[in-house]
Amino acid sequence: MYEEGEKQPKILATLASNDNRLVYEILEKSKEKEDKYASISLKFNxxxxxxxxxxxxxxxxxxxxQAVSGRPKKDNGKHYFTYEKERQMLKDERPIPEGEYYITPLSENKDDGVQELSIIDNIIGSVSWVLSKVKLPKRGEFYGSSFVWGTIRIPIQPKTKTFTDSEGQTITRxxxxxxxxxxxxxxxxxDLWKDNEExxxxxxxxxxxxxDRILKNQGKIPLVVKYEDSTKIECDNAAYTKYCKPIGKESK
Structure with a gap:
């Protein structure tokens, strides 16, 4: 028998040599208890x-x-990402709103789980992006190809959220x-841009x-989005934005 809570099992009693089954059951229960509180979660600030x-x-x-959300403001040759409440509601520019979300990377439903960009997806997405410039309909699951999405992505859920802005207007994201x-x-x-694959x-x-622990939680991994009011990210103005740095205190 073993004392509960010990990292290295402590023998409290000696069992007869033919009691292997009992020892097996005790060890299995001990392992289950240790794994019960294992978890993985995500936070975006x-x-x-x-x-x-x-x-x-x-x-x-x-x-x-390093990651950002929303479209950058442009000022004096620099790009800036900010996350004010008002900005979270701006059409075509807004970052993901603060709140509690989740992802389901183990889902067998391709619309909910991890989605990898195939060669065909990349071709369709690239061609569709070019043709959309002459007002043709967008095509493909990865519209814009790896240029826009990288080579792998995952949906954030719930896929639709409703919010109320400062003027009482209802906005659906x-x-x-x-x-x-x-x-x-x-x-x-x-958007993880350069760090996505890693x-x-x-x-x-x-x-x-x-x-096993994730599946016992309905396959969900929690994601919390919480910004600091003063968060501001400055980036270079190159077409391929590779350099960005937080302005002020860095907190993870």
């Missing part, structure tokens, strides 16, 4: 998308990747994703490690 790992209710690791792309910035999505490589490794 307008500067970083952070993977948070907990075991036994204790946070053991944070891994942060939808089609949120975590994704990459060449340029920093995407209306309504969390994020998904690390994130999906943890998803596989904690697969």
């Amino acid at each position: 307008g500067k970083f998308l952070t993977i948070i790992i907990k075991e036994n209710n204790n946070e053991i690791k944070r891994i942060s990747f 939808n089609n949120f994703f975590i994704h990459g792309g060449v340029e920093a910035g995407s209306a309504g999505c969390i 994020f998904f490589k690390i994130f999906l490794a943890y998803v596989e490690k904690y697969r």
